Amino acid sequence: MIGVSDAGPLGGDPRDERAASEGQHHARGDWRTLDLAALDVGAERAYWIALQTLPGMGPVTFARLLHAFGSARGAWEAGERLLPLMARQAPDTAAVLRRLLRDGAETVARRVSRMTMGVGGVILTALDNSYPRALTDVDPRPAVLYAAGDLEAFDATCVAIVGTRRASGYGRAAAAHLADELGRAGAVVVSGLALGIDGEAHRAALDAGGRSIAVLPSPLGRIYPPRHRELARRLVATGGALVTEIGPGQSIGRPDFARRNRIIAGLASAVVVVEAPNRSGALLTAQAAIDYGRVLYAVPGPMGASNSEGPNRLIADRQADLITSPAALLHQVGVHRPSGPISVASLSESEGLVLQTLLRRSASIEELLEPTRLAPGAVASTLTLLEARGLVTSYGGVTFHPTVVARRIDREAVKADAPSASDAPA
Amino acid sequence: MLARMLSASILGIDGVLVRVEVDVAFGLPGLTIVGLAGSAVLEARERVRSALRNGGFELPARRMTVNLAPADLKKEGTAHDLAIGIGILAASGQLKVQHEDVLLLGELALDGQLQPIAGVIALVDAARGAGIREAIVPLANGGEAAVVHGVTVRPAATLGDAVAHLAGVRSLAAQQPARSAVSAPAGEIPDLEEVIGQSSARRAVELAMAGRHALALCGPPGVGKTLLLRAALGLLSPLGDDEAIEVSRIYSVAGLLDRRTPVTAARPVRAPHHTVSTQGLVGGGAQVRPGEASLAHRGVLLLDELLQFRADALEALRQPLELGSVTIARAEGALRLPARFQLLAAYNPCPCGWRNADGGNCSCEDGAARRYAARLSGPLRDRIDLFVTLGEAGFGARRTGSEPTRSVAARVCVAVERQAWRAGRPNAELSMSELLASGTEAGVAARLETFGRQLGVSRRRLVLALRVARTAADLEGVDRIAARHVQEALTYRPAKVAP
Numbered sequence: 001m002i003g004v005s006d007a008g009p010l011g012g013d014p015r016d017e018r019a020a021s022e023g024q025h026h027a028r029g030d031w032r033t034l035d036l037a038a039l040d041v042g043a044e045r046a047y048w049i050a051l052q053t054l055p056g057m058g059p060v061t062f063a064r065l066l067h068a069f070g071s072a073r074g075a076w077e078a079g080e081r082l083l084p085l086m087a088r089q090a091p092d093t094a095a096v097l098r099r100l101l102r103d104g105a106e107t108v109a110r111r112v113s114r115m116t117m118g119v120g121g122v123i124l125t126a127l128d129n130s131y132p133r134a135l136t137d138v139d140p141r142p143a144v145l146y147a148a149g150d151l152e153a154f155d156a157t158c159v160a161i162v163g164t165r166r167a168s169g170y171g172r173a174a175a176a177h178l179a180d181e182l183g184r185a186g187a188v189v190v191s192g193l194a195l196g197i198d199g200e201a202h203r204a205a206l207d208a209g210g211r212s213i214a215v216l217p218s219p220l221g222r223i224y225p226p227r228h229r230e231l232a233r234r235l236v237a238t239g240g241a242l243v244t245e246i247g248p249g250q251s252i253g254r255p256d257f258a259r260r261n262r263i264i265a266g267l268a269s270a271v272v273v274v275e276a277p278n279r280s281g282a283l284l285t286a287q288a289a290i291d292y293g294r295v296l297y298a299v300p301g302p303m304g305a306s307n308s309e310g311p312n313r314l315i316a317d318r319q320a321d322l323i324t325s326p327a328a329l330l331h332q333v334g335v336h337r338p339s340g341p342i343s344v345a346s347l348s349e350s351e352g353l354v355l356q357t358l359l360r361r362s363a364s365i366e367e368l369l370e371p372t373r374l375a376p377g378a379v380a381s382t383l384t385l386l387e388a389r390g391l392v393t394s395y396g397g398v399t400f401h402p403t404v405v406a407r408r409i410d411r412e413a414v415k416a417d418a419p420s421a422s423d424a425p426a
Numbered sequence: 427m428l429a430r431m432l433s434a435s436i437l438g439i440d441g442v443l444v445r446v447e448v449d450v451a452f453g454l455p456g457l458t459i460v461g462l463a464g465s466a467v468l469e470a471r472e473r474v475r476s477a478l479r480n481g482g483f484e485l486p487a488r489r490m491t492v493n494l495a496p497a498d499l500k501k502e503g504t505a506h507d508l509a510i511g512i513g514i515l516a517a518s519g520q521l522k523v524q525h526e527d528v529l530l531l532g533e534l535a536l537d538g539q540l541q542p543i544a545g546v547i548a549l550v551d552a553a554r555g556a557g558i559r560e561a562i563v564p565l566a567n568g569g570e571a572a573v574v575h576g577v578t579v580r581p582a583a584t585l586g587d588a589v590a591h592l593a594g595v596r597s598l599a600a601q602q603p604a605r606s607a608v609s610a611p612a613g614e615i616p617d618l619e620e621v622i623g624q625s626s627a628r629r630a631v632e633l634a635m636a637g638r639h640a641l642a643l644c645g646p647p648g649v650g651k652t653l654l655l656r657a658a659l660g661l662l663s664p665l666g667d668d669e670a671i672e673v674s675r676i677y678s679v680a681g682l683l684d685r686r687t688p689v690t691a692a693r694p695v696r697a698p699h700h701t702v703s704t705q706g707l708v709g710g711g712a713q714v715r716p717g718e719a720s721l722a723h724r725g726v727l728l729l730d731e732l733l734q735f736r737a738d739a740l741e742a743l744r745q746p747l748e749l750g751s752v753t754i755a756r757a758e759g760a761l762r763l764p765a766r767f768q769l770l771a772a773y774n775p776c777p778c779g780w781r782n783a784d785g786g787n788c789s790c791e792d793g794a795a796r797r798y799a800a801r802l803s804g805p806l807r808d809r810i811d812l813f814v815t816l817g818e819a820g821f822g823a824r825r826t827g828s829e830p831t832r833s834v835a836a837r838v839c840v841a842v843e844r845q846a847w848r849a850g851r852p853n854a855e856l857s858m859s860e861l862l863a864s865g866t867e868a869g870v871a872a873r874l875e876t877f878g879r880q881l882g883v884s885r886r887r888l889v890l891a892l893r894v895a896r897t898a899a900d901l902e903g904v905d906r907i908a909a910r911h912v913q914e915a916l917t918y919r920p921a922k923v924a925p
Binding site for chain 1: 623628788813814815817880898910911913916921
């Protein structure tokens with residue numbers, strides 16, 4: 001284990017690694033003090049790409065190599081002398097390095113490039129012009145990104161919507177509502193393609209005709225979670241993008257999920273936390289947003305609901321702005337909703353009554369009885385009708401939420417007269 | 427000399443007539459029983475020997491051969507003892523039988539007393555089917571046996587009494603058929619007015635009990651799922667006369683019949699624990715016995731914590747839910763056990779119970795929760811008419827004013843009568859064409875198709891919804907199913923799983 005003490009402490013979290021290595025000039029791994037402009041893209045690119053394939057290579061280690069050897073090419077030519085600078089080595093790192101050196105950087109880079117293109121992706125190094133500009137605030141910066149889709153999406157106004165995988169109906173409806181408004185206003189919704197809030201945000205943005213970027217915790221060729229493969233395909237097909245710092249064929253682990261959250265925050269100009277219990281990954285994104293100077297918003301939730309502990313605390317600690325309506329968010333990120341209210345085929349009296357009640361507040365059948373003065377059977381019957389029309393949805397079957405379409409209906413069309421006798425069973 | 431007696435054996439829940447042939451001939455003294463006799467039947471040798479001797483009869487010192495025909499049917503149980511004993515007396519010339527063609531049933535005690543046996547109703551019914559008009563049964567089985575119309579049942583206390591009757595010396599009195607006793611269902615049944623809020627679930631219970639629809643309640647712990655299901659039992663309609671006999675027959679075979687009230691109007695309620703085996707749930711075993719599904723025939727199968735049941739046990743319920751019977755394949759052939767029960771079930775959405783509850787704190791791993799929910803397979807889901815997801819009663823719930831069972835029962839009663847008058851069967855058993863023929867408002871069938879497409883529900887779900895809609899119309903007292911009934915019925919489809 002010669003040289004490990006020189007390389008700084010072992011550790012999985014890039015933040016720890018960075019903090020601990022500060023002050024040791026030859027071992028520092030920060031990106032702020034690197035002068036990338038001084039490097040020759042043409043000469044360096046292959047070495048950047050090739051070095052990422054080394055097991056245990058992360059953005060901090062890579063920055064450390066750049067500091068120590070001046071360039072990736074310098075590090076490559078140093079050969080096995082770079083090993084002592086790698087804090088996290090896999091058992092086979094040395095063997096892989098020898099093989100890489102034998103093959104040559106050009107060959108390795110071509111191989112990675114071919115694999116990336118095989119799944120419809122491109123490689124973006126931090127030296128490239130097409131590398132997302134917003135990520136220059138991110139530290140540790142992803143040295144190499146693998147992206148698929150339309151890279152112009154990175155240049156639009158990006159807003160991240162993040163939250164727990166175990167979302168409640170309220171959280172899902174809130175994420176969908178915000179993403180819908182953002183999507184129609186032309187903003188790009190950024191999230192992590194996870195189940196729950198993430199998926200809801202991507203989907204609603206696409207349904208609204210908008211674009212969306214997903215930052216994956218896995219290689220491009222292995223969409224995680226598999227259930228969102230179709231969503232990922234749709235996302236690319238509609239002018240959005242998939243992006244990841246995990247190279248093709250690399251295995252993924254738990255830290256990869258936490259690390260991709262900093263990229264989500266970095267890509268966006270504003271981050272919205274919808275639902276996040278304590279210790280949720282979405283709170284890592286929130287912390288990253290604060291670190292990178294992004295505007296942080298949080299959707300408030302009921303007192304005592306564990307899913308809302310995160311956003312509520314962010315609001316209470318004045319770390320995040322409370323979102324009162326999607327309109328306020330649009331205004332603050334500087335995008336505008338173009339279209340006016342949509343019209344629907346006229347609603348019956350009971351439909352109007354139920355929908356208007358739901359637009360004020362999502363409710364269960366039980367909670368709809370009092371304000372609508374309808375019989376339980378009539379409420380149920382009306383809800384089915386509204387569901388069939390795509391105006392109302394229910395995630396768990398208890399609480400009914402107006403859909404994003406319902407929110408765009410002209411309020412005038414939603415009448416709230418007294419229910420007619422014919423709607424109520426005897 | 428040869429004697430022929432009549433006995434019967436149980437096959438599934440049906441009786442099969444058995445001819446007991448006894449031959450007494452010169453040879454080495456002994457008693458041999460042939461004809462696929464099970465161990466309990468073979469032991470009849472010892473019981474019959476002692477009972478004859480202690481009853482004051484002579485055991486002939488001859489070679490006695492007993493054949494149970496049909497010889498290819500496996501015979502179990504102790505019901506043949508009486509026929510064997512009397513056969514020996516007749517074959518040895520001690521008894522000259524005056525009454526031919528009498529079904530003889532009963533287990534012999536060593537002192538000649540007749541002990542009760544299981545399945546008497548089915549056994550006597552088999553005799554009636556074969557044209558037999560008279561049966562001698564153990565005293566304790568008398569009331570039960572008399573349930574079968576068309577057979578004179580004479581209960582006997584001892585072998586001697588039976589012999590005296592058959593010899594024409596002293597006649598046994600015929601058992602009078604028991605009147606259908608109306609007994610209250612067992613256990614405490616809570617009143618629906620004890621359920622706070624949950625109007626949607628209470629409405630679903632009303633629909634379920636009015637049309638005998640399968641109902642499943644899903645929700646976090648402590649919201650009142652079990653209370654609702656138990657309260658639902660207060661809305662059970664009484665059994666019809668024929669149904670009551672069907673039920674008693676199954677209980678008689680299972681040996682679970684209360685002999686003091688062999689026939690009751692109360693629908694059976696079975697609530698097996700979730701550790702029950704597949705065999706225990708749908709029946710089976712070396713000697714086929716009815717399972718809980720058959721014991722709940724014409725009644726209620728109440729499965730609390732539905733997803734805790736073994737997966738294979740749950741899947742085995744698909745057939746009875748669809749066909750109203752269980753088929754058990756044996757080497758000797760398939761047996762059909764009736765199992766037309768109403769399923770009332772409750773389950774938690776995930777192992778901890780708080781999945782998808784607004785403001786809930788689910789602590790389950792995603793994979794674990796998904797696997798748990800998947801225990802309710804698609805095919806099983808498509809055989810449950812009504813699904814309700816319960817939330818917590820919440821702040822907006824009315825604390826008082828829940829409708830009492832009494833007033834709901836009045837509506838249910840009317841709906842049940844309408845169904846009896848229309849088809850003689852509950853709505854849950856009607857086919858699509860029967861439902862359409864029962865009367866729909868113009869355009870309802872087309873509306874149903876449209877809803878199915880818009881809501882993304884299966885064809886099978888649409889049939890279930892139309893059945894529930896029929897019940898909703900019946901509860902309202904209208905003849906034709908309207909769009910509002912279909913819409914309401916569709917509310918009770920299973921909640922879509924959030925991705």
